[in-house]
Amino acid sequence: MGILRDRYRNPEDIKELTMDELYQLSDEIRAFLIESVSKTGGHLAPNLGVVELTVALFNVFDLEKDRIIYDVGHQSYVHKMLTHRLDEFAKLRKYKGLSGFPKRDESRYDAFDTGHSSTSISAGLGYARARDIAGDDYNVISVIGDGALTGGMAFEALNDLGFSKTRMVIVLNDNQMSISRNVGGISTYLSQLRGDNYYEKVKKDIQDTIDRMPMGRTLNTGMMRLKNSVKTMLVPGMLFEDMGLKYLGPVDGHNIKDMSKVLKVARDFNGPVIVHVRTQKGRGYVASEKRPDQFHGIAPFNKQNGEVVSKVKVTYSKVFGEAVTELGRKNGKVCAITAAMPDGTGLSAFKKEFPSRFFDVGIAEQHAATLAAGLAVAGMKPYIGIYSTFLQRAYDQVIHDICIQNLPVVIGIDRAGIVGDDGETHQGILDLSFLSAVPNLTIMAPKSLEELHNMVMWSETFNGPLAIRYPRGGDPAGFEPEALAMFTPGKFEVISEGIDGYIYATGKMVQRAEAVVKGLEGRGLRFGIVNACFIKPVDVEMIRKHSEENKAIVTLEDNMVHGGLGSQVLEAANDMGLPAKVIRFGFRDTFVVQGDPESLYRHYGLDTDSVVRKIAERLCEGDCDE
Numbered sequence: 001m002g003i004l005r006d007r008y009r010n011p012e013d014i015k016e017l018t019m020d021e022l023y024q025l026s027d028e029i030r031a032f033l034i035e036s037v038s039k040t041g042g043h044l045a046p047n048l049g050v051v052e053l054t055v056a057l058f059n060v061f062d063l064e065k066d067r068i069i070y071d072v073g074h075q076s077y078v079h080k081m082l083t084h085r086l087d088e089f090a091k092l093r094k095y096k097g098l099s100g101f102p103k104r105d106e107s108r109y110d111a112f113d114t115g116h117s118s119t120s121i122s123a124g125l126g127y128a129r130a131r132d133i134a135g136d137d138y139n140v141i142s143v144i145g146d147g148a149l150t151g152g153m154a155f156e157a158l159n160d161l162g163f164s165k166t167r168m169v170i171v172l173n174d175n176q177m178s179i180s181r182n183v184g185g186i187s188t189y190l191s192q193l194r195g196d197n198y199y200e201k202v203k204k205d206i207q208d209t210i211d212r213m214p215m216g217r218t219l220n221t222g223m224m225r226l227k228n229s230v231k232t233m234l235v236p237g238m239l240f241e242d243m244g245l246k247y248l249g250p251v252d253g254h255n256i257k258d259m260s261k262v263l264k265v266a267r268d269f270n271g272p273v274i275v276h277v278r279t280q281k282g283r284g285y286v287a288s289e290k291r292p293d294q295f296h297g298i299a300p301f302n303k304q305n306g307e308v309v310s311k312v313k314v315t316y317s318k319v320f321g322e323a324v325t326e327l328g329r330k331n332g333k334v335c336a337i338t339a340a341m342p343d344g345t346g347l348s349a350f351k352k353e354f355p356s357r358f359f360d361v362g363i364a365e366q367h368a369a370t371l372a373a374g375l376a377v378a379g380m381k382p383y384i385g386i387y388s389t390f391l392q393r394a395y396d397q398v399i400h401d402i403c404i405q406n407l408p409v410v411i412g413i414d415r416a417g418i419v420g421d422d423g424e425t426h427q428g429i430l431d432l433s434f435l436s437a438v439p440n441l442t443i444m445a446p447k448s449l450e451e452l453h454n455m456v457m458w459s460e461t462f463n464g465p466l467a468i469r470y471p472r473g474g475d476p477a478g479f480e481p482e483a484l485a486m487f488t489p490g491k492f493e494v495i496s497e498g499i500d501g502y503i504y505a506t507g508k509m510v511q512r513a514e515a516v517v518k519g520l521e522g523r524g525l526r527f528g529i530v531n532a533c534f535i536k537p538v539d540v541e542m543i544r545k546h547s548e549e550n551k552a553i554v555t556l557e558d559n560m561v562h563g564g565l566g567s568q569v570l571e572a573a574n575d576m577g578l579p580a581k582v583i584r585f586g587f588r589d590t591f592v593v594q595g596d597p598e599s600l601y602r603h604y605g606l607d608t609d610s611v612v613r614k615i616a617e618r619l620c621e622g623d624c625d626e
C-alpha cells in the first residue's frame with residue numbers, strides 16, 4: 001500500500017509517520033515526479049533535489065498556520081503534491097491547469113506568489129514583521145537556493161533582517177547549481193562551508209601554518225592574522241553570523257532525521273536563523289543526476305532514456321548566441337553578458353570560444369546592465385542576452401547607466417511575447433511598453449531567424465543603445481543565413497501591398513499577419529503587410545502616407561497595446577494631425593496566464609480568426625462579404 005496515495009491526506013498526517021515511512025513517502029514522491037513531469041514537462045531537477053527537504057519542513061512546521069515561501073517557486077511541486085494537488089499534476093503548467101509556481105489563488109497553503117528570483121527573504125520578512133505587529137504567533141520560512149542567493153535583492157533583505165533581528169527561518173538549499181553551474185564569490189564561500197572534511201582540513205591548515213611560522217616580530221603579526229583567520233575558519237557561516245543571523249549547518253538535505261532536528265532548533269530560535277542544507281539537484285533519476293542543467297526545466301521526455309523529442313530545429317536564442325559569437329571572431333571588442341542564463345540565451349556558444357570576454361554575473365540583471373555600461377564606456381561592445389521578463393529588473397540601469405550616456409550596448413531581449421507554460425510571471429509582454437519611453441534607445445524586432453541574424457550582424461556598427469527583441473522557440477524549418485540586410489532606424493519593410501489597409505506587425509506576429517490577410521481576403525478586404533522591424537522609432541513617413549491614402553492601419557503585436565507598437569503608431573498619427581484609422585491588437589491591461597501559445601492567443605483574441613473578425617467588424621460595419 002502506498003503512503004502518498006492511500007494514507008496521506010493532510011499536511012498534518014506527516015507527523016504521524018515513522019522515519020522509515022517518511023523515507024518511503026519520499027521515494028513515492030520522487031517516482032511520481034519523474035513519471036508525471038516526463039509527460040507534462042516542468043522543473044524536474046530542482047524538485048527531485050528538495051523531496052526530503054520538503055518532507056522535513058512538513059514534519060517540523062505546522063502548515064495550517066506557518067508560512068513557507070519558496071524562492072523562484074520552481075521547486076514547489078513537492079509542496080503542491082502534499083497540499084491536496086496531487087491529482088492536478090496531469091495539467092501542470094497547461095492552459096487552465098496547475099501552475100508551476102506557488103499561487104495564493106490556487107491554494108491557501110501557498111504563502112506568496114513567486115517566479116522571479118531572490119524575493120523570498122523580503123517577502124518572508126514582510127510576513128514576520130506583520131506577525132509581530134499583530135502579536136500573532138506563527139513561523140515564517142523562506143526557502144532559497146544558492147542560485148537565488150546570488151541576486152542582490154536577497155542581500156538587501158539579509159542586511160535588513162540581520163539588523164532588525166526579526167524572528168524567521170531561512171533555509172538555504174545549496175546544490176551548487178543555478179540553472180547552470182552556480183557562479184560567484186558567495187558560491188565559492190558556500191562550497192567551502194559544505195566540504196565534507198571541512199573541519200579536518202581547517203585544523204590541519206592551522207597546524208601547518210603554525211609549524212611554518214617564523215619567530216619574533218613576524219610571529220606577532222602572523223599570530224594576529226592567524227587569530228582572525230582561525231576565527232573565521234572555525235565558525236562556519238561567519239558571513240551570516242556577522243550580518244546578525246544565526247547559522248546552522250551544513251546539514252545533509254537528503255537526511256530527513258538530521259534536517260528535522262536542525263529545523264526544530266531553527267523554529268524555536270528567537271531571532272533570524274539560516275539553515276544551510278546541502279542537496280543534490282536532480283537526485284534519484286540517472287539522466288537528471290548526470291545533466292541537472294538540462295533537467296532544470298525540461299520539455300516532455302522519454303522516461304527510459306531521458307531524451308526530449310523537439311520539433312524546433314533552430315531557436316532564436318541559438319541564432320542570437322551564434323551571431324554574437326560570429327561578431328566576436330571579427331571584433332575583439334565584442335563581449336557577452338548573461339545573468340545566469342548562458343544556455344537559455346544561447347550565449348554559451350560565445351563562452352566556449354571567448355571565455356575571457358564572457359561574463360556570467362549570476363542572477364543579477366541590474367549588475368549585468370551596469371557592467372555592460374562600464375564595459376562600453378571603456379571601449380568594448382557589450383551584448384547582453386536576457387529574457388524580457390527578467391529585463392524588468394534592470395529598468396533603471398538601462399535608463400540611468402546605458403541610455404542617458406547613450407552607450408553602444410546591445411540588449412538581446414529573449415523570450416519576448418508569450419513564453420507559455422511559466423505563466424504571468426514570465427510572459428515577455430511589457431518590454432516594448434517600458435522601453436519605448438526611454439530616450440536614446442532604439443528597439444528592433446526580427447520577423448524570422450534570418451532577420452535576427454542580420455540584425456545582430458548590423459548592430460556591430462550601431463553607435464548607441466539598441467534592443468533587439470525576439471520570441472521563445474524557433475522554426476521547425478531551421479535557418480538559412482541570407483545576404484546581410486541593412487536597416488535604417490525608423491524605416492519599416494513593406495512585405496506586400498494592400499488596397500483597403502495594412503497590417504503593421506512586429507516580430508513573430510508578421511507570420512500571423514500573413515494568415516490574417518488571407519482571412520480578410522475571404523471577406524473581400526485586401527490588406528498588405530508591413531514588417532514593423534523598428535518599434536522605436538516608428539516609420540512616421542509610412543504612417544503619414546497610409547493615412548493620407550485613407551488606408552486602415554492595423555497593428556499586431558505580442559506586447560501590451562499600451563505603450564507598444566500600436567500606441568507608437570497611433571501617437572505618431574495623432575501628433576501629425578492625421579485622420580488615421582488605427583486598429584490595435586495586443587494584450588490589454590492584463591497579466592497573461594499560463595498555457596500553450598495558441599490557446600493563449602485565442603484567450604486574448606489574438607488568434608487569426610478573432611483578428612480577422614474584429615477587423616472586418618470595424619471596417620465593414622456589417623457590410624462585409626460574409
Ligand SMILES: Cc1ncc(C[n+]2csc(CCOP(=O)(O)OP(=O)(O)O)c2C)c(N)n1
Binds near residue numbers: 178341
Ligand atoms: C530574476 C530572475 N532571473 C533569472 C531567473 C531564471 N532562473 C530560474 S531558477 C534559476 C536558478 C535558481 O537556482 P537556485 O536558486 O539555486 O535553485 P535550484 O534550481 O538550484 O534549486 C534561474 C537563473 C529567474 N527566475 N528570475
Ligand SMILES: CC(=O)[C@@H](O)[C@H](O)COP(=O)(O)O
Binds near residue numbers: 072296297344422472
Ligand atoms: C524558473 C525560471 O525562471 C526558469 O527556469 C524558466 O522557467 C526558464 O524558461 P525557459 O524554459 O524558457 O528557458
Ligand SMILES: [Mg+2]
Binds near residue numbers: 145147173
Ligand atoms: Mg541551486
